[in-house]
Amino acid sequence: MSAVMNIKLTVNGVVYEKTVEPRLLLVDFLRQDLHLTGTHAGCEHGVCGACTIIVDGDSVRSCLMFAVQADGCKIETVESLARLGSVDSLNPLQESFRSHHGLQCGFCTPGMLMTSTDLLKKYPLATDEEIREGLSGNLCRCTGYEHIVQAVRTAVGQREESEK
Amino acid sequence: MQTRPKIIGTAAKRLEDPRLLTGHGSYVDDKTPAGTLHVAFRRSDQSHATILSIDCSEALKMPGVVAVLTARDLEGLVKPVVATSKMRDYHATPIYPLARDKVRYVGEPVVAIVAESRYLAEDALEGIAIEFDTLPNVVDPEQAAAPDAPLLHEDAGTNVIVRREFLRGDVDLAMAAAAIRVNRRFRFHRKTPMAIETRTYLAEYDQGRKSLQLHTTSQIPGIIRDVLTDILDLPTVRVVAPDVGGGFGGKASVYQEEILVCILARKLGRPVKWTGDRLEDLSSTSQGFDEIVEAELGLDEQGRILALTAEVVGDIGAYSIYPWTAGLEPVQVVSFLPGPYRVAHYRGRVRAVATSKPPTGPYRGVGRxxxxxxxxxxxxxxxxxxxxxxxxxxxxxxxxxxxxxxxxxxxxxxxxxxxxxxxxxxxxxxxxxxxxxxxxxxxxxxxxxxxxxxxxxxxxGIGSRISASPGMPINTGTETATLKIDSTGAVTAAFGVASHGQGLETTLAQVVAEELGARLAAVTIIHGDSAAVPHGTGTYASRSAVLAGGAATLAARALREKVERMSAHLLGVTAAEVMVADGFAFVPGSDKKISFRELAKAVYSEVGRIPAEARESLEETKLYDPFFxxxxxxxxxxxxxxxxxxxxxxxxxxxxxxxxxxxxxxxxxxxxxxxxxxxxxxxxxxxxxxxxxxxxxxxxxxxxxxxxxxxxxxxxxxxxxxxxxxxxxxxxxxxxxxxxxxxxxxxxxxxxxxxxxxxxxxxxxxxxxxxxxxxxxxxxx
Structure with a gap:
């Protein structure tokens, strides 16, 4: 496994050029090479959704992609959501998760936020069933989902307010 | 500011949320100090087998491999962990970091490979050859309890690790007299806690100070500290559980991998990390209840309970887990079976039986x-x-x-x-x-x-008079709170609990803020660090709000009295006239008022302002024990x-x-x-x-x-x-x-x-x- 490849990609608006092994998982690349530890690896086999990020506008499991497959891609991780990544400037979705107590241990939260960001961009989310269906690829073991659904519901309302 | 604001009982937003929502949490795997080595485990693929030989020679030649260890390499470096108990008819089962002589479940760690990266360590697993001699499996707990069953632990002389009976009244007579009797054989199958964060450990050893620091995904850092100090014979051990991604009991016991990274960090002089994957979590994290219950309920013709009997077999897996013992789960099935009902006549018998499966341990609800x-x-x-x-x-x-x-x-x-x-x-x-x-x-x-x-x-909220697990020798019934107002006026409160999703940084801050009279956002809760308080065990068994909340209340009340006494000197009144709220000491109905910051400056820096004999440091430590x-x-x-x-x-x-x-x-x-x-x-x-x-x-x-x-x-x-x-x-x-x-x-x-x-x-x-x-x-x- 000595072969390496050069990749160039944009993560949270920053362009990176790196040399990586072809077998390096994208989640490990983000966490170890870029030190963006907000993205979490929960199962490493594509079920739990904790590692969800956005690649070229679509939510993706970063444990099911190699870093080399992201060559030339535009990636957003949880660190991109708050203004300047600051804990003092949460975006409306993050605020809604906080107000509704939509997180407990916080480990699935980055994946939940990135999936929700993608859902809010693409789908009407008119009913709670639709929200639950949209979140069904992300496991949470703490919240029982109730408060997460409420948080996304509020974010849907805010999205509609801002569209008026 | 006449009435103190109520903070307890409000839906305060959590103080830990901003960091967790922005990707700025600090979970164990987020920390990788320079020079960190990574461990991969070759685990048993046999349920019950003798280890005939282990050949590590190929693995040692592989790229990036620094060391390969088996149980033999650990001789003299560590004592086994033994979960002792005062229970009669109990057999402890020593736990070694790597299997010695034989394996007792699929997933048990046998060989540890240390390499420059996790990828390289896992590559080298291919270079390990283990020769096993298969022993009879011990999979069915009822068969395992039979007198002639093959033994998992020869020293115990039986697979029945715990035996217990609860008896009240004349149950056979009462049952015979019952107008209505219902009975059944019930089965609740084995599950796993499955926290989304897998178990992860990082050990660092300071050779100059002979001090070990372990970062661990644990609910019980204090217990881990105590046991590591003992089995590694080290003078200074600090165990930190930073942000932990859920536990549910699965992170509430001492683990082999946890001990092993500590041994390796000391032996190799470099930080050593193990990050478990999901397969390892499913096959080696302590699992939840696995029980067969034959029970009968007798009632009179109106439906009033007369008698209850139960025979419980608990499948506890291969080891009696530390510190809880194998009695924890199955014994509590019989001790809680009567539930919230009046049951005059009861007999509950339980056998906890070892099988060649991963150990069961505490899981949310335990027994109930x-x-x-x-x-x-x-x-x-x-x-x-x-x-x-x-x-x-x-x-x-x-x-x-x-x-x-x-x-x-x-x-x-x-x-x-x-x-x-x-x-x-x-x-x-x-x-x-x-x-x-x-x-x-x-x-x-x-x-x-x-x-x-x-x-x-x-x-x-069990106190010291009852053990969190029957017969367990360690005390889980007390909690210490240390509150301080430092020289900047900041309030910190340290506890032995270890929040891993419960929001204790918020709820304990609510208690401290209200009882002390501080602003909620100005209170920092320190938890999950064995160095924070002299003794602490962690967060499990629905104890933290009760025990830490109680200790916080006592310490905050005592500290508030100190604040009142010190402020009285500065405001020129008696302590009884001073009130404390929202980070200020003040005299109601007057403009006399001093902030915690000004107060701290006067106490610690402007030493002339309070008479030397009256000056008190703004800190309090209180221990709370709810007894029962x-x-x-x-x-x-x-x-x-x-x-x-x-x-x-x-x-x-x-x-x-x-x-x-x-x-x-x-x-x-x-x-x-x-x-x-x-x-x-x-x-x-x-x-x-x-x-x-x-x-x-x-x-x-x-x-x-x-x-x-x-x-x-x-x-x-x-x-x-x-x-x-x-x-x-x-x-x-x-x-x-x-x-x-x-x-x-x-x-x-x-x-x-x-x-x-x-x-x-x-x-x-x-x-x-x-x-x-x-x-x-x-x-x-």
Whole structure:
């Protein structure tokens, strides 16, 4: 496994050029090479959704992609959501998760936020069933989902307010 | 500022959230110091086998490999971990970091490979060759309990690791006299806690200071510190549990990998990390309850309970886990079986049996998910025989307010709790009558709709007079709080608890802020660090709000008095005239006022302002011991519908009413209930660790081990009873586990109700479409 490849990609608006092994998982690349530890690896086999990020506008499991497959891609991780990544400037979705107590241990939260960001961009989310269906690829073991659904519901309302 | 603001009881936003929402949390795997080495484990692929030889020569040649170790390499470096107990008829099973001589479950660590990266360490696993001599598997717990069964631990001389009996009254006579008797053999299959964060450990050794620091995904850093100091014979060990991604009991024991990274860091002089993967989590993290219960309930013709008997076999897996012992889970099944009911005559017997599977350990609810499943099924079976509504038979048998404190048949004391009130409140919120009427309509239309009730009581916030696990020699019944106002006026409060999702940084700050008179956002809670307080054990057993909340209350009150005394000097009044609120000491009705910051400056820096003999450091340490603990109770009511063709069970309505005493933060309480109910629904319908007759795990990924998603979990209603515990400082009761206790029983009763017309009994969980199919098929034969 000595072969390496050069990749160039944009993560949270920053362009990176790196040399990586072809077998390096994208989640490990983000966490170890870029030190963006907000993205979490929960199962490493594509079920739990904790590692969800956005690649070229679509939510993706970063444990099911190699870093080399992201060559030339535009990636957003949880660190991109708050203004300047600051804990003092949460975006409306993050605020809604906080107000509704939509997180407990916080480990699935980055994946939940990135999936929700993608859902809010693409789908009407008119009913709670639709929200639950949209979140069904992300496991949470703490919240029982109730408060997460409420948080996304509020974010849907805010999205509609801002569209008026 | 005349009246102090109420902070306890408000839905304060969590203080830990901003960092967790922005990706700035600090979980163990987020930390990788320069020079860190990574460990991969070659684990046993045999259930029970002698290790004949291990050849590591190929692995040692592989790129990036620094060391390869087997049990032989650890001789003299570490003592085994032994979970001792005062229980009679108990056999401890020593645990070594790597298997010695033989393996006892698939997944047991045998060889540790240390390399420059996790990738390289895992590559080198291919270079290990182990020769096993297969021994007879010990998979079935009832067979394993037989006198001639092959032994897992030869030194124990038996696979029955714990044996216990609870007896009250003349149970055989009372049972014989019972007008109504219901009995059944119940089975609750093995599950796994499955926190989303896998177990991860990072050890760093400072050779100059001979001091070891371990970062661990643990619920019990204080216990880990104490045991590491002992088995590694080190003078200074600090154990830190930073942000931890869920535990549910699975991170509440001492683990082999945890000990091993410490040995390696000391031996190799570099930081050593192990990050478990999901397969390792599923096959080596302590698992939850695995029990067979044969139980009988005898009642009079009105439906009053006369007698209860139970024979429990608990499959505890390969080892008696540290520190809880193998008695923790199965013994609590028999000690809690009588539940919130008056049971005059009781006999509960339990055997905890070792098998060649991963150890079971604490799992959310401990013992009570099974005891409640069994007792609540028996109550419904009896109600049906008597023609009573499930609600009525419970109301008839609950310990009433006049009877508290009530000593149960197994010796547990219910101090005071709202058993009846919870049932009434849950049924009202559920619209029980309305839903029963709707069910009748649905049934008439051929739909399989069922309603289930489950009530339970649990002991929480256990103090020093009762061990968190029967006979366990370590003290889990006290908690220390150290509060400080430092020279900048900042308030910190340190505890021995270790929050891993419960929001203790917020709820304990609420208690401190209110009792001290500080601003909520100005209080920093230090937890999960063995160096923070002299003794601490962690967060488990629904103890933290009660014990740490109590210690926080006592320490904050004492510190407030100090603030009053010191401020009195500066404001020129008596201490009795000073009030403290919102980070200020002040004299009501005057402009005399001083901030914590100014006060701290006067106390610590401007030393002339307070007479030397009166000057006191602004800190307080208090220990709190609730002695016995307090009773938390709840009723769950649910409605399910089963598809008559696919047998898929859909949970449609769910209501909980609970008495958790004085509520610190209603949003956090609701979140704990929702999450615990979801785990209980998982245990009832989906989650099962399936082992074949060879002891091989068949549900070794999250594709096969089904964790409920947002689609399977319904919206969950929660009603809180507004009470205060009579037994604890602050009036708090513990409530983190309850949902997992009530949900399996409520779902089982609802499924049984939905299938009532087919004359099918539910006695096995999880109840899956496959199991319903088999039950119906067998009935048709």
């Amino acid at each position: 998910p099974t005891s409640t499943f069994v007792m609540e099924r028996l109550m419904d079976m009896a109600a049906q025989k008597l023609g009573l509504d499930p609600r009525e038979i419970r109301l008839l048998n609950f310990v009433s307010q006049e009877e508290f404190p009530y000593k149960t048949a197994s010796g547990i004391v219910w101090d005071r709790s709202g058993f009846t009130e919870c049932l009434t409140s849950a049924c009202a919120a559920f619209d029980y009558e309305g839903q029963r009427a709707a069910q009748a309509v649905a049934r008439a239309a051929g739909r399989w709709v069922g309603i289930g009730i489950a009530s339970y009581a649990e002991l929480t 603990g307090t009773t938390t109770c709840s009723t769950h009511v649910t409605q399910v519908e089963i598809d008559p063709e696919t047998y898929v069970i859909k949970v449609q309505r769910y209501q909980v009413a609970e008495d958790c005493g004085r509520i610190i933060n209603p949003l956090i309480v609701a979140g704990q209930v929702h999450g615990a109910v979801a785990q209980g629904i998982g245990a009832a319908l989906f989650e099962e660790m399936v082992y074949d007759e060879m002891g091989q795990l068949l549900t070794a990924s999250l594709v096969d081990y089904l964790v409920p998603t947002a689609v399977e979990i319904p919206s969950i209603g929660v009603s809180h009873l507004d009470t205060e515990s009579p037994s604890t400082v602050g009036g708090f009761r513990g409530m983190g586990e309850g949902g997992t206790i009530g949900a399996p029983a409520a779902i089982a009763n609802a499924v049984a109700d939905a299938l009532n017309h087919l004359n099918i009994l539910i006695d096995e969980l999880p109840v899956t479409p496959e199991r319903i199919f088999q039950l119906i098929k067998n009935k048709e034969k």
